[in-house]
Amino acid sequence: ARMDPRPGPLLLMHPSGPLGTVRSGMILTEVTPALLAEVETLRDDFVAAAVRAQTAGFDGVEIHGAHGYVLCQFLSPTINRREDRYGGSPENRARLVHEIIDGVRSECRADFQLGLRLSPERFGVELAEIRDLAQALMTQGRIDYLDMSLWDVAKEPVEEAFQGRT
Secondary structure, three states: OOHHHHOOEHHHHHHOOOOOEEEOOOOOOOOOOHHHHHHHHHHHHHHHHHHHHHHHHEEEEEEOOOOOHHHHHHHHHOOOOOOOOOOOOOHHHOOOHHHHHHHHHHOOOOOOOOEEEOOOOOOOOOOOHHHHHHHHHHOOOOOOEEEOOEEEEEEOOHHHHOOOOO
């Protein structure tokens, strides 16, 4: 999205484009696709944050891919309208998550704990796709733990195909 230029910018990312420079009292006017280089920078920033956490003495990090934040937006077929390697199929929409995991694993020590937080519903994500992604990551041993943000464990799924199943 584009906003009129004023001092003090904060750049927000969105899979179909950066949301532009956000300033107090401004209104989004349009969304433009994020450049591939911006997506790659986003990936590298996640990896760099994990390295900083390790350097600071932490034993691990949790990648936040839930609650409508940027990685959740990439996973969403509703929000992510990209036509490059980060959009389209579930595999392409999950590519950024995989690349971040690969980057953290290659840049941090072998015993550095790596978790992933996902939302199984809402924010345009589809439960079956998130389930399949989580299952693959856990089965392949690519993450040490999964934080599935469910809000309420007694809540019925929104998607009809999953209702009534426990």
